[in-house]
Amino acid sequence: MLFVKNKMIEDFLISVIKDSLKDLGLGKDDAAQAVCLDLPAESRFGELSTNIALRLSRGLKKPPAEIAKNIVASIERILAGRKEGAHVKEIRVEGNGFINFYLSQAYFCGQLKDIIIKGENFASSSIGRSKNVLIEFVSANPTGPLSVAHARQAAVGDSLANILESLGFKVQREYYLNDEGNQINILGQSIELRLKELSGEDVEFPQDHYQGSYIYDIAREIKDKGLKVGDFSEYGTEYILNIIKKELHDFGVEFDCWYSQKELRKSGKIDRTLEALKKEGFLYEEDGALWFRSSSLGDDKDRVVIKSDGSYTYLAPDIAYHKDKYARGFNWLINLWGPDHHGYINRLKAAVKALGHDSSSVSIIIVQLATIFREGKPVQMSTRRGQYITLREVLQEVGLDAARFFFLMRRTSSHLDFDLSVAKKQTSENPVYYVQYAHARICSILENSPVKMSLAETDFSLLKEKEEIALIKKLCQLPSLLNICLNTCDPYLLTVYLQEIAEAFHKFYDQHRVLGQDQELTKSRLALIQAAKIILATGLKLLGISRPEKM
RNA sequence: GCGCCCAUAGCUCAACUGGAUAGAGCGCCAGUCUUCGGAACUGGAUGUUGCAGGUUCAACUCCUGCUGGGCGCACCA
Numbered sequence: 001m002l003f004v005k006n007k008m009i010e011d012f013l014i015s016v017i018k019d020s021l022k023d024l025g026l027g028k029d030d031a032a033q034a035v036c037l038d039l040p041a042e043s044r045f046g047e048l049s050t051n052i053a054l055r056l057s058r059g060l061k062k063p064p065a066e067i068a069k070n071i072v073a074s075i076e077r078i079l080a081g082r083k084e085g086a087h088v089k090e091i092r093v094e095g096n097g098f099i100n101f102y103l104s105q106a107y108f109c110g111q112l113k114d115i116i117i118k119g120e121n122f123a124s125s126s127i128g129r130s131k132n133v134l135i136e137f138v139s140a141n142p143t144g145p146l147s148v149a150h151a152r153q154a155a156v157g158d159s160l161a162n163i164l165e166s167l168g169f170k171v172q173r174e175y176y177l178n179d180e181g182n183q184i185n186i187l188g189q190s191i192e193l194r195l196k197e198l199s200g201e202d203v204e205f206p207q208d209h210y211q212g213s214y215i216y217d218i219a220r221e222i223k224d225k226g227l228k229v230g231d232f233s234e235y236g237t238e239y240i241l242n243i244i245k246k247e248l249h250d251f252g253v254e255f256d257c258w259y260s261q262k263e264l265r266k267s268g269k270i271d272r273t274l275e276a277l278k279k280e281g282f283l284y285e286e287d288g289a290l291w292f293r294s295s296s297l298g299d300d301k302d303r304v305v306i307k308s309d310g311s312y313t314y315l316a317p318d319i320a321y322h323k324d325k326y327a328r329g330f331n332w333l334i335n336l337w338g339p340d341h342h343g344y345i346n347r348l349k350a351a352v353k354a355l356g357h358d359s360s361s362v363s364i365i366i367v368q369l370a371t372i373f374r375e376g377k378p379v380q381m382s383t384r385r386g387q388y389i390t391l392r393e394v395l396q397e398v399g400l401d402a403a404r405f406f407f408l409m410r411r412t413s414s415h416l417d418f419d420l421s422v423a424k425k426q427t428s429e430n431p432v433y434y435v436q437y438a439h440a441r442i443c444s445i446l447e448n449s450p451v452k453m454s455l456a457e458t459d460f461s462l463l464k465e466k467e468e469i470a471l472i473k474k475l476c477q478l479p480s481l482l483n484i485c486l487n488t489c490d491p492y493l494l495t496v497y498l499q500e501i502a503e504a505f506h507k508f509y510d511q512h513r514v515l516g517q518d519q520e521l522t523k524s525r526l527a528l529i530q531a532a533k534i535i536l537a538t539g540l541k542l543l544g545i546s547r548p549e550k551m
Numbered sequence: 552g553c554g555c556c557c558a559u560a561g562c563u564c565a566a567c568u569g570g571a572u573a574g575a576g577c578g579c580c581a582g583u584c585u586u587c588g589g590a591a592c593u594g595g596a597u598g599u600u601g602c603a604g605g606u607u608c609a610a611c612u613c614c615u616g617c618u619g620g621g622c623g624c625a626c627c628a
Contacts, residue, residue: 095571307626343623510592
């Protein structure tokens with residue numbers, strides 16, 4: 001069951017309810033301030049519901065049902081004088097005092113028409129027009145191919161960015177490139193050692209070096225081509241970065257900006273940032289190191305920014321990097337991190353506050369890991385030995401569409417089980433195909449139809465069957481659904497919604513014929529499935545998944 | 552030891568952030584095709600929401616204490 005709200009009608013009804021409470025002299029009650037409309041627990045309770053009478057019952061010392069009755073009477077008086085009142089078919093008091101609103105068919109028909117007129121822009125809005133969003137994700141060290149953890153981040157980040165764009169936000173996708181430091185040095189050494197090994201030298205390969213076979217590939221290329229490499233770290237970084245870029249491209253993810261830490265340091269911004277913080281009194285020296293007074297800003301303890309050997313910790317460039325994000329004009333920063341970074345959140349929030357920004361301007365989303373299964377059994381992984389499932393392998397095994405959909409099927413904050421053998425199946429077990437099949441089926445009907453759908457000649461009021469109504473109501477929910485994705489910063493609900501749309505369509509299809517009916521009815525149903533196609537296509541596009549006309 | 556997250560049907564997950572009879576998918580059992588794509592549809596069985604208290608009209612949801620799992624707690628990135 002999906003719970004969504006339809007913004008426009010919802011806002012209107014909330015204002016009417018508030019007016020009615022004032023009318024009854026209840027406007028000042030605390031509970032009355034927080035009037036809200038929810039989707040009822042079951043569809044038999046109408047389309048929108050409020051529990052306001054239950055909330056008021058305590059203070060008024062009256063049974064909820066009685067209060068509800070009075071409120072409804074007042075609402076009905078108000079609605080009678082408003083043209084939007086036509087959207088409401090009926091208001092009932094049900095359960096132990098819920099007020100349920102039943103919307104009129106005219107309202108839903110209007111929405112349906114809107115979908116067909118606006119097409120894939122039906123759910124677009126301009127809520128985000130004042131926001132410049134920078135969404136930073138993946139940002140894996142360029143020391144090896146991308147893993148499934150990065151793959152999930154890529155799927156979530158890219159889809160979230162798509163959704164925000166459709167809501168009017170100006171979005172930049174950015175990858176922070178950790179192209180210098182310890183890990184990069186170790187990468188260089190790993191390549192150098194493998195090269196020696198290939199040349200027949202006896203080498204000892206340390207445990208903490210990169211064990212993956214791709215290091216051999218790099219070394220072999222250097223050897224075969226007889227390249228003179230001065231800096232193995234730099235060579236390796238560039239080599240691997242190209243692999244990563246290709247992998248992401250093949251996954252349908254394009255970054256607007258690759259932000260180099262090396263460039264950041266060279267620009268002097270790190271030093272200038274630390275200097276500024278020092279002036280504000282946020283830094284102090286102790287034990288030969290430079291500390292950030294983060295504990296005064298909500299962190300558990302203070303953090304080192306410059307080690308006693310004079311080098312930066314990871315935090316120093318990161319503070320400068322975030323300062324630079326604001327300096328570039330972004331006013332909402334979204335960071336997608338792996339679960340191993342959750343202890344880092346307070347540190348970064350402290351840094352943001354020290355820089356003089358509201359910490360709510362940064363949203364940090366922890367993307368939980370995915371466990372890969374084959375035939376119901378978990379696939380063993382070991383990063384140390386360089387044995388982990390890569391994005392490339394998942395793509396090769398199940399394809400782009402299934403991969404992206406599966407990574408988004410659970411809430412981003414919860415752990416995900418990803419069974420490759422299920423994602424590969426082309427049966428109803430596989431939700432991707434279920435959704436895409438609905439789209440293809442509709443395309444096929446539209447193509448076979450001898451009659452053309454014409455909005456001017458469509459009489460939506462002919463759509464009265466149970467399955468038709470259910471489908472229409474579902475289709476109208478997309479705008480509200482995208483709002484939920486926005487509020488939760490999570491695209492996952494869209495995968496659930498698309499499955500529900502597909503289900504509603506398949507059920508309709510099974511019970512009723514589109515073609516070969518009375519001319520008028522056929523036209524109405526053509527319009528209905530046209531709208532369903534638009535909604536399916538819009539959703540799939542936002543998830544970065546193809547919309548096949550044939551399968 | 553300190554801190555954060557999780558525990559719901561055999562399995563994977565929901566439950567509109569305190570609401571109405573805790574719902575879906577998979578799996579299992581039984582059905583539906585002279586008709587627009589069967590990659591579909593219909594029906595059935597499955598629960599002491601980890602345990603024990605508390606808060607209230609109402610608790611899977613909030614509070615307290617247990618039990619069992621995951622992750623953090625670097626002058627690593």
